[in-house]
Amino acid sequence: DTEVTQTPKHLVMGMTNKKSLKCEQHMGHRAMYWYKQKAKKPPELMFVYSYEKLSINESVPSRFSPECPNSSLLNLHLHALQPEDSALYLCASSQRGSGADTQYFGPGTRLTVL
Amino acid sequence: GQQLNQSPQSMFIQEGEDVSMNCTSSSIFNTWLWYKQDPGEGPVLLIALYKAGELTSNGRLTAQFGITRKDSFLNISASIPSDVGIYFCAGRAPSGNTGKLIFGQGTTLQVKP
Numbered sequence: 001d002t003e004v005t006q007t008p009k010h011l012v013m014g015m016t017n018k019k020s021l022k023c024e025q026h027m028g029h030r031a032m033y034w035y036k037q038k039a040k041k042p043p044e045l046m047f048v049y050s051y052e053k054l055s056i057n058e059s060v061p062s063r064f065s066p067e068c069p070n071s072s073l074l075n076l077h078l079h080a081l082q083p084e085d086s087a088l089y090l091c092a093s094s095q096r097g098s099g100a101d102t103q104y105f106g107p108g109t110r111l112t113v114l
Numbered sequence: 115g116q117q118l119n120q121s122p123q124s125m126f127i128q129e130g131e132d133v134s135m136n137c138t139s140s141s142i143f144n145t146w147l148w149y150k151q152d153p154g155e156g157p158v159l160l161i162a163l164y165k166a167g168e169l170t171s172n173g174r175l176t177a178q179f180g181i182t183r184k185d186s187f188l189n190i191s192a193s194i195p196s197d198v199g200i201y202f203c204a205g206r207a208p209s210g211n212t213g214k215l216i217f218g219q220g221t222t223l224q225v226k227p
Binding site: 004006040041042043045048056088090101102103104105106107108110 | 145147149154155156157158159162200202204206214215217218219220222
């Protein structure tokens with residue numbers, strides 16, 4: 001089973017709202033990732049968690065706040081977003097987050113900021 | 115930073131035709147991955163390559179890890195309408211012991227029935 005699940009599928013929020021994106025995997029993977037993807041562009045890495053610790057932050061604005069409550073769950077908390085933050089947000093997981101490691105992606109959350 | 119050049123950018127082919135796309139890098143990689151993405155969905159892993167020269171098939175798909183470690187290609191034989199989508203290559207450099215992947219810009223494939 002190589003399934004990564006994400007909720008919600010779609011999210012519309014105003015610039016003053018606070019919302020959260022959720023990601024879950026039950027493959028025993030110890031690395032989890034958040035990506036942002038604009039239409040017809042490749043995914044852009046935002047954050048990497050390895051063994052539940054934040055290992056990479058790609059200079060993401062503080063209005064995006066990641067959280068890894070346990071090895072199966074990854075959240076992305078959103079606050080005071082801008083319309084240009086509208087995109088497909090993808091979660092991925094991999095076994096270790098290093099070496100010859102394969103990332104598996106979830107279906108994504110389509111975020112629209114009004 | 116490291117970049118992957120993926121070509122062609124787009125392809126419009128007739129059903130039944132074979133397809134070939136490739137990615138090249140200016141530096142060596144130790145992992146090459148090929149993903150397919152349908153509109154509004156996440157990328158789905160097609161083939162993973164871990165050794166230079168490795169040739170791997172998955173049904174009608176075949177991918178190879180170039181001997182120089184700076185390139186990879188993906189072939190699709192006898193294309194069908196459900197092959198439509200965007201294909202991304204992704205690679206990891208030897209110094210990238212952080213899990214970080216470098217993505218190509220994607221190849222958009224359209225298949226005419």
